[in-house]
Amino acid sequence: MTGTDDTGDDALYVLTAVLLTPAQFPSVLGDDFPSACHSLGLDPRPDGYGVVLGQDGAGARWTVAIDDVSLVAVAIASWDCGMEYDLSPDDRSIVASLPGWPLDVAVAAPGIPAPHDPEELPDGGRAPLAPPASDTWGPAQRRLGADEIALQWTQWREQIGDDETFVPVGPQGSEEPEERADTGEPRGPGGPGEPAEVGTPAGQAESEPGPARRVIDELHAYLDTPPPLGRIRSAFAPGGARTLRADGPGWSLVARTDDMAFLLLDDQPGDVVPVGRGPALPALLEALEKLAVRPA
Known part of the structure; x- marks a missing residue:
């Protein structure tokens, strides 16, 4: 778990990350790459995105899409090898910040409130993302x-x-x-x-x-x-x-x-x-x- 350079409630405590590229994307989001992008309100850019899941300083869940795919790829490869990696996306690389998580995350950031959906959403913002139900079939x-x-x-x-x-x-x-x-x-x-x-x-x-x-x-x-x-x-x-x-x-x-x-x-x-x-x-x-x- 790593954090951004921000302080207070604006900090993002990174818990995990996934790739959203034509060859690798969370299939829970769609049958294909364009569908997966559209489910997050993103345009299907050729290089794809890195998707970071974390909590802000108040414990709220956030999903952040960045255009620095290689940064996320290196972080995932390091974690898979049991190595530490400080994944701290630059603000300039952020394409979208979405409330909630589309995937189940089994960990939480220490020292802040338990994960929860943001209490206040941006004006005109979408409903928080959530993993699919486990007791239904679709x-x-x-x-x-x-x-x-x-x-x-x-x-x-x-x-x-x-x-x-x-x-x-x-x-x-x-x-x-x-x-x-x-x-x-x-x-x-x-x-x-x-x-x-x-x-x-x-x-x-x-x-x-x-x-x-x-x-x-x-x-x-x-x-x-x-x-x-x-x-x-x-x-x-x-x-x-x-x-x-x-x-x-x-x-x-x-x-x-x-x-x-x-x-x-x-x-x-x-x-x-x-x-x-x-x-x-x-x-x-x-x-x-x-x-x-x-x-x-």
């Missing part, structure tokens, strides 16, 4: 769930056996054989980051395409008409592979380019749908990876 929770699977890939992958039900991956109307064996009902995670059993609805494949089939078709459509910047993101994975995260209206995908994929859907609260590698998935993931943005 786009933000769906994206957070996909992020957790990406972080805990090994745990989720170990749950998929040879008899698992899979969604076909080829374009609608293709002759790709479907990998299908088990027809158990889907069971979703009990909470964020908590792996659970996965599957697809019994009989869905045989009766109608269903929402998962629609997602696969939309992913193929991305290859013809690239989506907004940041809607497909690529990150490091072991063994020379890449971890892909893609989002769209009502769905999220997380995949490893050397393995399989998982889908999360607004229409299926809490469920995680596996997509088997099969003959078509490798080519689809390779094509999506070429469209994806990568961290610098």
